[in-house]
Amino acid sequence: QLQLQESGPGLVKPSETLSLTCSVSGGPISSSSYYWGWIRQPPGKGLEWIGNIDYSGGTYYNPSLKSRVTISVDTSKKQFSLKLSSVTAADTAVYYCARHVQTGPYKGYPDYWGQGTLVTVSS
Amino acid sequence: DIVMTQSPDSLAVSLGERATIDCKSSQSVLYSSNNKNYLAWYQQKPGQPPKLLISWASTRDSGVPDRFSGGGSGTDFTLTISSLQAEDVAVYYCQQYYSNPPTFGGGTRVEIK
Numbered sequence: 001q002l003q004l005q006e007s008g009p010g011l012v013k014p015s016e017t018l019s020l021t022c023s024v025s026g027g028p029i030s031s032s033s034y035y036w037g038w039i040r041q042p043p044g045k046g047l048e049w050i051g052n053i054d055y056s057g058g059t060y061y062n063p064s065l066k067s068r069v070t071i072s073v074d075t076s077k078k079q080f081s082l083k084l085s086s087v088t089a090a091d092t093a094v095y096y097c098a099r100h101v102q103t104g105p106y107k108g109y110p111d112y113w114g115q116g117t118l119v120t121v122s123s
Numbered sequence: 124d125i126v127m128t129q130s131p132d133s134l135a136v137s138l139g140e141r142a143t144i145d146c147k148s149s150q151s152v153l154y155s156s157n158n159k160n161y162l163a164w165y166q167q168k169p170g171q172p173p174k175l176l177i178s179w180a181s182t183r184d185s186g187v188p189d190r191f192s193g194g195g196s197g198t199d200f201t202l203t204i205s206s207l208q209a210e211d212v213a214v215y216y217c218q219q220y221y222s223n224p225p226t227f228g229g230g231t232r233v234e235i236k
Contacts, residue, residue: 046229046230047173047227101178103161109225
């Protein structure tokens with residue numbers, strides 16, 4: 001059974017960079033059938049898609065966040081990572097990593113999700 | 124971006140009764156070359172990540188009870204729970220994956236009446 005697990009600091013100061021890692025187990029990360037992505041959910045609110053990456057490192061980011069987002073992959077460790085720079089309180093959210101079933105170029109739907117990690121932006 | 128609008132925001136249904144959630148997209152998510160609707164439904168229980176229920180508008184994911192069904196095409200979609208069970212209390216989201224970025228509806232909270 002595929003499992004994804006997020007890790008990283010739960011508290012980040014304003015203007016700093018949020019960094020999270022997702023570890024994949026129970027299945028391959030190097031598959032052309034899937035993308036690996038990040039989605040966030042502010043407390044009590046809805047879901048916002050951040051971006052995804054394929055196993056070779058190709059990425060697509062949500063244009064609303066593109067200037068601040070970097071997603072990378074390390075297939076040897078079966079991990080992919082998220083960096084979000086210049087954070088503000090508006091970036092406080094539960095951050096989920098998720099496998100996406102590929103349906104087109106950097107398009108797809110999440111089918112497996114991590115449990116999520118709350119990141120709070122506060123001084 | 125494609126805007127996904129769900130209705131109602133919340134609904135309360137008696138155990139064993141039918142629950143229906145609507146989802147409307149601001150443009151069609153039907154891809155004409157393969158006649159597929161690029162729409163998914165998720166269930167999120169408190170403190171848990173979303174769980175995929177349905178993809179391609181009507182294809183149940185493995186292990187999803189058959190009381191959950193999805194329908195619709197183009198811009199108008201429906202998630203139906205045919206006989207509500209206590210464990211179905213959750214927030215339900217629709218999501219389009221027709222164009223990037225993928226976008227989600229605002230969610231519909233389902234409760235027991």
